[in-house]
Amino acid sequence: MSDAQAPEKRRAPAKEVKNSKEGDERHDAIYRSVSDAIVEQRLKPGARLREDALADVFGISRTGIRKILQRLALEQLVTLIPRRGASVTRPTADEAKDVFVARQLIECGLMPDVARRMGEKEAAELREMARQERQALRSGQQSVAIRLSADFHVRLAQLSGNATLAEFVERLCSRSSLILAVYGHRGHLGCESHDHDDLIGYLETGNGERAKAFMSRHLKAIEASLSMVEEEENVPDLQQIFGG
Amino acid sequence: MSDAQAPEKRRAPAKEVKNSKEGDERHDAIYRSVSDAIVEQRLKPGARLREDALADVFGISRTGIRKILQRLALEQLVTLIPRRGASVTRPTADEAKDVFVARQLIECGLMPDVARRMGEKEAAELREMARQERQALRSGQQSVAIRLSADFHVRLAQLSGNATLAEFVERLCSRSSLILAVYGHRGHLGCESHDHDDLIGYLETGNGERAKAFMSRHLKAIEASLSMVEEEENVPDLQQIFGG
DNA sequence: AATAGAATTACTGTATACAATAAATAGCAG
DNA sequence: CTGCTATTTATTGTATACAGTAATTCTATT
Structure with a gap:
C-alpha cells in the first residue's frame, strides 16, 4: 500500500528475542499454576482474580491472562x-x-474397561500414586493430598483408553476439589486413605464388576461426607431470621 | 492524572453507542454462527479459518475472533x-x-432419569423437534437435519436435569456431526427418520429401561453406518504405494 | 531446466493504548 | 446526621500496532 517506509526498518531483527521457546509452553505452565492453586485450595472459592494482578505476578500482559x-x-x-x-x-x-451423579455414571462405567487393560506397569504406577497420597495425608499436607487424590482418579480414567471420557473425568475431579473446599469438613478428606489401594487390588485381578461396585461405594462415601448447606451470603433472609 | 482534558469530553456518552446490549451478546451470536456452520457442515473438516477473514466478515477485531x-x-x-x-x-x-463409546455410556445412562422426568409438555416439545427433523430431511436439507438431530439428543439430555452431563452430551453431539461429515455416506444421515419418535414413545410411558436399550441400538446404528477409513492426506506413503 | 537459497509476503502472537462501565467516595441538601 | 447525586477511581472490554515466524515467490547457479 504505502511505499513510504523507512528502508532500514526491514533490516532489523534476526534472533535477538527468545521469549517463546516452542508453542506456548509458558502459557500452559501459568495455566497449570493457577489451576493447581485452585484445586489445592490455596485459592479459595470466591477469591477474586484481577487481571492486572495476575499479569504482574506472572510477568506477561493481560492478553495472555x-x-x-x-x-x-x-x-x-x-x-x-x-x-x-x-x-x-x-x-x-x-x-x-x-x-457426583456424573462421576458415578462415568467413573463406574469405565471400571470394566480399566480392569481389562490393567497390567503390571499400570498397577505399579497407581500404587505409587496411592502411596504418595497417603504420605501427604499423614504429613498433614491436606492441600497436596486433595490434588493427588484427583490425579489418581484421572489417571484411572486415562487407563480406560478413552481420551474423551478421561477428559470429562478430569474436569469433574477438579470441580470436586472445589466442592470439597466449600462443603467438606475440615481435616477430613472424604475418602478413606486405603480405599484407592483396595480398588487397585480389584482391578489387578481383572474383576471389573467388583471394581465398579467398589468405585460406586467410594464415590458415595465422599459425597456423604459433605454437609450440603449453602452458606447464603447473598440475601440474609431477614424475613426468615426475624419476623414471622 | 493529567487535568488538561477537554471538559465537554465528559459530557458525551449517555446512550449513544449501543454496541453491547448486555454481557457480550454479540460475541455469543458470532460463536453460535460459526459453531452452527461447522455442525451443519457448511464449513467442512480441514477448512482454514483465518482470523483476518473472520474479523472482516463479522465486523469485529481479531481480538474477539x-x-x-x-x-x-x-x-x-x-x-x-x-x-x-x-x-x-x-x-x-x-x-x-x-x-461413540462416550455417547453410549452417558446417553444410555441418562435414559431412566429422562423417562422419570418426562411429562406432557416435554414429550410434545420433543415430538415437534422430531417433526422438524423429518421435514428437513424430506425437503433435502441434509445440513439442517444433521443439526436438528444433534439438537434433539442434547435436549433429551437436558431433560435429565443434570446440567453437567447435558453439557458433555452437547459437546459429543457437535463432534459427532464432524464425524458424520468425514466418515458418513453422502445422502444418508445414519439414523432412521422415525427412530426419534419411537424413542419418545418409550420415554412417555416411563419405560426407562426400554428407552435405554433403544438408545443403545440407535447409537450403534449410527456408528455402524460410518465407513471408518482415514483418508491419509498427510504423507502419501510412497514406500507403500511403489517399491516393496 | 531444476534446485538451493534469499527476499518477500501473509499470517499469527503479544503488548499496549484507549474506551466503557461499575464501584467507591465525596459533596450537598433536607 | 441521613440519604441522594456527582465525581473520581479501579478494572474490564476492544482495537490496533508491532514483532516474529511459517509459507511463498523469485533469482541465481550448476
Whole structure:
C-alpha cells in the first residue's frame, strides 16, 4: 500500500528475542499454576482474580491472562462475570449433586474397561500414586493430598483408553476439589486413605464388576461426607431470621 | 492524572453507542454462527479459518475472533496449531470411536432419569423437534437435519436435569456431526427418520429401561453406518504405494 | 531446466493504548 | 446526621500496532 517506509526498518531483527521457546509452553505452565492453586485450595472459592494482578505476578500482559482465565471459566473452575471480572467458582449444592451423579455414571462405567487393560506397569504406577497420597495425608499436607487424590482418579480414567471420557473425568475431579473446599469438613478428606489401594487390588485381578461396585461405594462415601448447606451470603433472609 | 482534558469530553456518552446490549451478546451470536456452520457442515473438516477473514466478515477485531476460536478449540470443533492458525477439526478414527463409546455410556445412562422426568409438555416439545427433523430431511436439507438431530439428543439430555452431563452430551453431539461429515455416506444421515419418535414413545410411558436399550441400538446404528477409513492426506506413503 | 537459497509476503502472537462501565467516595441538601 | 447525586477511581472490554515466524515467490547457479 504505502511505499513510504523507512528502508532500514526491514533490516532489523534476526534472533535477538527468545521469549517463546516452542508453542506456548509458558502459557500452559501459568495455566497449570493457577489451576493447581485452585484445586489445592490455596485459592479459595470466591477469591477474586484481577487481571492486572495476575499479569504482574506472572510477568506477561493481560492478553495472555485473559486467555487463561477464559479457559478456566470454560472448565468451570473460575466464574467470569461481564465487566466484573473473574473469581474462583463457588459451586452450588445443585451443581455439586450433578457432578457426583456424573462421576458415578462415568467413573463406574469405565471400571470394566480399566480392569481389562490393567497390567503390571499400570498397577505399579497407581500404587505409587496411592502411596504418595497417603504420605501427604499423614504429613498433614491436606492441600497436596486433595490434588493427588484427583490425579489418581484421572489417571484411572486415562487407563480406560478413552481420551474423551478421561477428559470429562478430569474436569469433574477438579470441580470436586472445589466442592470439597466449600462443603467438606475440615481435616477430613472424604475418602478413606486405603480405599484407592483396595480398588487397585480389584482391578489387578481383572474383576471389573467388583471394581465398579467398589468405585460406586467410594464415590458415595465422599459425597456423604459433605454437609450440603449453602452458606447464603447473598440475601440474609431477614424475613426468615426475624419476623414471622 | 493529567487535568488538561477537554471538559465537554465528559459530557458525551449517555446512550449513544449501543454496541453491547448486555454481557457480550454479540460475541455469543458470532460463536453460535460459526459453531452452527461447522455442525451443519457448511464449513467442512480441514477448512482454514483465518482470523483476518473472520474479523472482516463479522465486523469485529481479531481480538474477539481469537477468543471465539479458542473456545471452539477447547470444544474440539476447531484445531489450533501454533503459528499456523485455526482449521475445522478433522476427527481421527480413534477419536470417533471414543466419542461413540462416550455417547453410549452417558446417553444410555441418562435414559431412566429422562423417562422419570418426562411429562406432557416435554414429550410434545420433543415430538415437534422430531417433526422438524423429518421435514428437513424430506425437503433435502441434509445440513439442517444433521443439526436438528444433534439438537434433539442434547435436549433429551437436558431433560435429565443434570446440567453437567447435558453439557458433555452437547459437546459429543457437535463432534459427532464432524464425524458424520468425514466418515458418513453422502445422502444418508445414519439414523432412521422415525427412530426419534419411537424413542419418545418409550420415554412417555416411563419405560426407562426400554428407552435405554433403544438408545443403545440407535447409537450403534449410527456408528455402524460410518465407513471408518482415514483418508491419509498427510504423507502419501510412497514406500507403500511403489517399491516393496 | 531444476534446485538451493534469499527476499518477500501473509499470517499469527503479544503488548499496549484507549474506551466503557461499575464501584467507591465525596459533596450537598433536607 | 441521613440519604441522594456527582465525581473520581479501579478494572474490564476492544482495537490496533508491532514483532516474529511459517509459507511463498523469485533469482541465481550448476
